[in-house]
Amino acid sequence: MASNTERNLIVLIIVVAANAFREAIRDRILYNLVIFALLVIASAILLKDLTDGQEGRTIVNIGLTAMLFFGVFISIFVGVGLVSKEIEKRTVYSIFSKPVRRSEFIIGKYLGLCLTLALNVAVMGMGLTLALAFVGSTTLAANIWPAIFLIFLELMVMTGVAMVFSTFSSPALSALLSFLVFVIGHLSSSLRDLGETLGSQVSKVVFDAIYFVLPNLSLFTFRTEAAAGLIPSANMLGYSALYAFLYIVVLLGIAVMVFQKRNFK
């Protein structure tokens, strides 16, 4: 009996996730890939004649940065609408009258968007790899993948952030707040150092709070290093993945808790 309900839970989450993925595809979320492809191809062609193997480095820099920004754009804008759009359009009515728990729905929708992002990032990564191969930087072509994985982790965290905000504020405000978290999340460890040097007790507490509450996104940043041909250590990858996982679990927990109590009016 217990194993039966467990199986149902997993199956349900997969079913919801698959539909969320289908929604993303049909809402033409993958169109950004076209722009990305054009960008990478253009830079590959334009930089082909640069000297000293600098072209590979520049392509990695442009490519990974573009990948992060396209990805974050999708994470925030689609993530914010993931659940709130369903409430607004009242499509949740016919879902929750069926044997679907609110938690299963939230997790399923979240994973569906993560799947979309994974596909997106993978395709962009392949485009980048091809461009690098085209300009002859074959080592870089292989070495960028750990950095791409880190970007994907960051996108998963940002999707969770957007979803949490959307469970208690309007889509526009949620998007704005998520964007702020993205910006501050990249600065939080530097801010913390700043707080240390300022010496004042108040600023230390404030910057420490920001550091511990907001996601520390610098953990996922490896673009410049990747462009220089470095690969992150297994330790760094493992630590970042664990951090992302725990952070996401907390985010989903909050989203579920808020969503459980929600009246769908």
Add this chain to the structure above:
Amino acid sequence: MENIVEIEGLSKDYDVGFWRKRKVRALDDLSLNVKPGGIFGFLGGNGAGKTTTIKILMGLIFPTEGSAKILGSPIYDVKMRSRIGYCPENPYFYDYLTPLELLDYFGQLFGLDAAVRSSRSEQLLNAVGIEEIAWKRQLRKFSKGMQQRVGLAQALINEPEIVFLDEPMSGLDPVGRREIRELIAGLKAKGTSVFMSTHILSDVEALCDEVAILRKGKLFATGDLQELLSRDTGRRGFEVIASGLSPAAVAQIEALSKGAVVTGKPNGIAIEVENEESIEGILRTIRDNYGKLISVLPVKQSLEDLFIEKPDED
């Protein structure tokens, strides 16, 4: 099982206002039992609290007070939900899906096998009158009435024991209304219980066994429909409808029987009288004035009388 729906002391306050939150009582201490096997009509005017009640039953909003059970289980029991169906008021579904995909997705949520899903989807879309060419068209291109039909189909994908329909006829054309009326009658014949909210009284008279009438969130009356209609309200008498009468003749009739109420109708006039004795005189007057008698009918308490709030009641 005694009752398939048991509602006990259900109340719901909505918060309204942005800065200063006020509470509006939409549902006030509603208690209600529904027996299996019939079509239960949940009646009430706009804003009476029908949708609020159904949404509470479906676990979409939470009651301020009270509790309810469906099929003997508390309304928050997820397992019970695999045995019920629900079509929301003015339903809206994922517009990026086709009706076939939607029904298939919902079937998956119930854990149905692929073969069952596909055969039921086709059968249900036929039953609600969605033409086959529309089966593979995205729902964003569906009209309101078509959405309503899809809503009814999805409510039945799991072959529920009881189905909750919130104004199932809304948005349907006359043909559609007849089709859906037949569909609902067919459900009853198959043993499915139906709980439907509506304010279309002809549908109620054609379909419902039992009804409950809500007024301003309170239960006003409940019971067997025929029994409610034959209940003594002191309003008895006959209605004579005639045409082709001159104003002078109408005045003559008015004078003839005291207390007769004469109202104009598109096809003539209606004369309402209290007692049987005055009918004879009226009929004679009509004949003498070369009028045409259309009908003589006893006036019985109509559903409308039950339904419409009178100013002297509260």
